[in-house]
Amino acid sequence: MDIKLAGIHHTYGDREVLRDINLDIASGQIVCIVGPSGCGKSTLLRLLGGLERPTLGDILQVGNTPEGCLNPLTYVFQDFALLPWRTVAGNISLVLEDHGIGQAESQEIINDVLARCKLSDFADVFPKQISGGMKQRVAIARALAVNPAVMLMDEPLSALDSQTRELLMDDIVSLWTRQPFTAVYVTHNLAEAVRLGHRIVVLSRRPGEIREIVNIDKPLSERRHADPDLEQQQNALWQMMRDEAMAADAELINA
Amino acid sequence: MPEKTKPEKSQPENLKSNNTKQTFEPNSRMNTRDPYVSVPNTGAPNTPVKAPEQRSQTKGQPVPFRGGGFAPVSRPWMGFVVFFILIAFLEAGTRIGFISALTMPKPSDVFNTFVELYNSGLLWTHLVPSFTRFVIGAAIGSLMGVSLGIAIGLFSYVRAGLVPLIAALFPVPKIALLPLFVIWFGIDEASKYALIAFGTFTPMVVATYGAVDNVDRGLIRMGQSFNLSWFSIVRKIVLPGAMAGILSGLRIGLAIAIILLVAAEMLGAEYGIGAYILQAGSLYDLERLFTGVAILSILGVLVNSAIGLIEKRVLRWRGV
Numbered sequence: 001m002d003i004k005l006a007g008i009h010h011t012y013g014d015r016e017v018l019r020d021i022n023l024d025i026a027s028g029q030i031v032c033i034v035g036p037s038g039c040g041k042s043t044l045l046r047l048l049g050g051l052e053r054p055t056l057g058d059i060l061q062v063g064n065t066p067e068g069c070l071n072p073l074t075y076v077f078q079d080f081a082l083l084p085w086r087t088v089a090g091n092i093s094l095v096l097e098d099h100g101i102g103q104a105e106s107q108e109i110i111n112d113v114l115a116r117c118k119l120s121d122f123a124d125v126f127p128k129q130i131s132g133g134m135k136q137r138v139a140i141a142r143a144l145a146v147n148p149a150v151m152l153m154d155e156p157l158s159a160l161d162s163q164t165r166e167l168l169m170d171d172i173v174s175l176w177t178r179q180p181f182t183a184v185y186v187t188h189n190l191a192e193a194v195r196l197g198h199r200i201v202v203l204s205r206r207p208g209e210i211r212e213i214v215n216i217d218k219p220l221s222e223r224r225h226a227d228p229d230l231e232q233q234q235n236a237l238w239q240m241m242r243d244e245a246m247a248a249d250a251e252l253i254n255a
Numbered sequence: 256m257p258e259k260t261k262p263e264k265s266q267p268e269n270l271k272s273n274n275t276k277q278t279f280e281p282n283s284r285m286n287t288r289d290p291y292v293s294v295p296n297t298g299a300p301n302t303p304v305k306a307p308e309q310r311s312q313t314k315g316q317p318v319p320f321r322g323g324g325f326a327p328v329s330r331p332w333m334g335f336v337v338f339f340i341l342i343a344f345l346e347a348g349t350r351i352g353f354i355s356a357l358t359m360p361k362p363s364d365v366f367n368t369f370v371e372l373y374n375s376g377l378l379w380t381h382l383v384p385s386f387t388r389f390v391i392g393a394a395i396g397s398l399m400g401v402s403l404g405i406a407i408g409l410f411s412y413v414r415a416g417l418v419p420l421i422a423a424l425f426p427v428p429k430i431a432l433l434p435l436f437v438i439w440f441g442i443d444e445a446s447k448y449a450l451i452a453f454g455t456f457t458p459m460v461v462a463t464y465g466a467v468d469n470v471d472r473g474l475i476r477m478g479q480s481f482n483l484s485w486f487s488i489v490r491k492i493v494l495p496g497a498m499a500g501i502l503s504g505l506r507i508g509l510a511i512a513i514i515l516l517v518a519a520e521m522l523g524a525e526y527g528i529g530a531y532i533l534q535a536g537s538l539y540d541l542e543r544l545f546t547g548v549a550i551l552s553i554l555g556v557l558v559n560s561a562i563g564l565i566e567k568r569v570l571r572w573r574g575v
Contacts, residue, residue, distance in 0.1 A: 049480060071482050081477035085495045085572040094491060095481040126572050146481065 001063045001072065001149040001182070002026055003048065008057035010043060016207040017043050021057070023201060023210065025150065028180045030220075032193040035203030036241060036248035041186045042154055044208070048184060049073040049152045065149045070099050074148035078155040080135040082127040082142075089114070089123040092142045109145050116175060117141040133164035137171065144175075151183040157192060166225060169195050177221045190237050194230040195223050202240060205248040212240060360541040365549065368542040382550070385516060385527040388444065389554075392451025393512040400456040400508065401501060404463020408497070409489065414464070421460050429454045430518045437523070447519040454515040455508040462504020463497065470496035499573070502566050509558050513551060528554075 008021040017040040025031050033041045046052040047059060050073060065072045082091050089110050096106045114120050117137045127135055136156055143151055157165045169192065175181070187193055193200050200214040216233060223230055342362045348354035349361040372378045407414045407421075433450055440446040470493050478488040520529025528547050535543035567574070 051476060051480060071480075073480075075477070075480045077473065077477060079473055081473050083474060083492065083495070085570075095483070097491075098483050098487050128572070 001061055001065050003150060003184075004058075004060040004062050005048075006058045006060070008044075008047065008054045008059065010040065010047065010052075010055045018047075018054075019207040019209045021208070021210060023213075025182065025184060027063070027149070027182045029198040030176065030183045030185055030196050032185045032187060032197030032200045033203065034187060034190060034193045034200060034237065034241070035208060036205045036245040037188060038248055038251070039203045039205050039244075040208035041188075041203055044203075045075075045152050045154050045184060045186045048150075049075055051075075061149075066147065068147050069149055070146035071095070072149040074143045074146055074151055076136070076139050076143050076151060076153040076156045078158050080127070080132075080139045080159075082135055082138055084127050087124050087126055088119060088130070088138050091127070091138060092145050095142055095146050113141040113144045116144060116178075117171070131164070132160050133168055136160060136168060140172070140175075144181075149182060151181055153183055153185045155187055156185075158187070158189070165189075165192070172196060173220045173223070190234045190241075191230075193237070194233045195225075196220065200237065202237065205244045206251075211244075360545050364542045365545045368546045369549070372543075372546060381526050381528055381531045384524070385520065385529070388447050388451060388519070388527070389512055389516050392448045392516070393455050393509055395448060396452035396455025396512065397459045397505060397508055399452070400459025400504075401463050403456075404460045404501075405467055405489070405493070405497075407460065407464040408467025409493070418464075421457060425457045425461065429515055430522075433519060433522050442523060447516075447524070450519045451512050451515045455512045458508045458511060459501075459504050462507070463501050466497035466500025466504070467493060469500060498569055499566075502562060502569070506559060506562050509562070510555060513555055513558070517551065 003025040005021050005023045005025075008018055009016070010018040021044065023031075033044060035041050043052065047054050050059075061072065083094065086094060092110045092113060093106060096109060101109070110123070111120070114123055117140055119134070119137055119141055122130060122134060122138075127138065130138075136159075140156070157168055160168065173196065176183075185192075185196055194216060197216060198220075200216065201210055202212045202214065203209065204211045214233070214237065216230075218229060345354065345359060346362045349356060349359055369378075372381075403413075403417070407417055429450055432453070433446065436446040436449045436453075440449050474492050474496065475488060478492050483491070516527075517529035517532065520527035521533045524530045528550055532544055532547035535541075535547060
């Protein structure tokens with residue numbers, strides 16, 4: 001399933017946050033959205049998943065959802081959004097319960113996604129007992145459990161320390177290599193963008209417009225930490241964004 | 256071969272012992288400059304090693320600890336100690352005589368009165384109707400309070416319409432309404448249930464909608480993003496998230512229910528703890544008055560610890 005954004009404008013009251021966004025998200029690709037803080041990238045993601053309605057423009061799903069897809073547009077949140085009163089397995093079962101899936105099949109799905117995210121030993125612990133990296137793995141497992149057509153990832157690694165972030169990036173790459181999924185990945189971290197993105201969409205500062213779309217052809221599995229090619233790409237992106245970021249930083253919040 | 260491995264093994268040890276010297280690089284450089292002097296120089300490392308000793312000779316003071324207090328620590332026996340000291344003081348005071356028998360009964364006499372009451376079988380005659388009124392009234396009040404609180408928390412029209420009404424009802428002394436309730440619900444049990452229920456209801460509403468307001472919006476948004484049904488979101492996300500606040504509201508609600516129970520029984524009941532206390536009071540029978548008060552206190556403690564047990568079970572996830 002592809003997603004097509006056509007002429008998206010979005011305003012909060014008098015404040016214009018997004019201007020004329022046209023973008024195609026092709027299936028099987030990870031599209032990273034980067035931009036200075038406050039440029040509306042998280043807003044764009046909320047629009048994509050239908051958690052907010054754009055002021056103007058259309059967001060279209062093109063094509064059929066894959067077989068066995070329970071929730072085509074599925075989020076992975078920055079703050080994990082796990083229910084603290086449910087165990088790891090219970091958090092995943094939460095999203096399967098409303099679909100009339102039998103106990104056995106549901107258990108099978110849970111075991112499968114836990115194994116894919118290296119969480120099999122943690123099924124019966126509470127979120128409070130595990131590290132931030134593990135919590136985000138649980139959230140990713142929960143997203144995989146509904147077999148999404150598009151994963152909408154809102155700065156999923158931003159709440160984690162840099163070492164955990166490295167580990168999780170490797171995990172996301174290996175998940176994708178084993179079974180390619182479509183994802184829109186919002187981040188302010190350019191290193192993440194060049195590691196995970198097939199396409200990188202650079203937004204300008206508010207009101208967010210698409211400044212440039214960069215394609216990175218190197219296969220995900222061949223990208224390494226501190227890869228010189230990627231560093232070069234990352235630098236080029238940073239040069240592009242630097243002035244915008246400085247200007248965004250100097251802006252008043254409620255001006 | 257074995258000879259070679261030996262120095263290899265010992266090398267890391269050397270490195271370890273050298274660690275302290277490594278900071279004094281100038282000296283080691285001198286060593287490398289003229290290897291001939293290396294034998295007398297073995298004493299040379301001693302001079303830099305002295306430096307930290309010299310430092311420690313100027314007396315250091317331990318960093319003062321300032322982080323104590325403020326965090327609650329469990330001291331379960333302390334409550335009993337306070338009770339014990341208080342009762343012992345009253346007992347001693349009434350026996351020696353610096354507390355007049357007119358102002359305070361002997362705790363031992365109160366205890367004897369309680370035993371008499373128990374032996375005569377009257378304890379249950381008073382306790383059973385009181386307990387029934389408390390349970391039925393509080394159950395009606397808290398169920399209605401929690402339901403309305405959730406409705407206020409979820410629907411903005413209900414909130415806008417009813418929050419001012421609740422604010423107007425909360426400060427009304429419910430005892431003042433008993434005559435009205437007698438007209439509405441009759442002189443029998445129903446008016447007492449209504450009074451207790453009404454008293455429990457208002458604090459439960461306020462506690463519940465406050466608790467629903469405090470449920471993490473991110474979790475609700477997560478539920479919506481996974482297409483959970485409205486009912487599922489309420490049952491699986493909102494209610495468990497609000498449970499801690501609802502239970503702490505229940506502590507207040509049930510304490511108020513006990514107060515109103517006694518008030519209702521004082522105004523019109525043949526049997527019940529309230530009637531028993533009223534009777535003792537009008538005869539100025541301090542032993543019986545205090546027996547009744549003690550029964551109420553015990554009831555309060557029991558209710559409180561019952562809620563504590565429920566909290567421990569329902570909110571187990573917070574403790575792990």
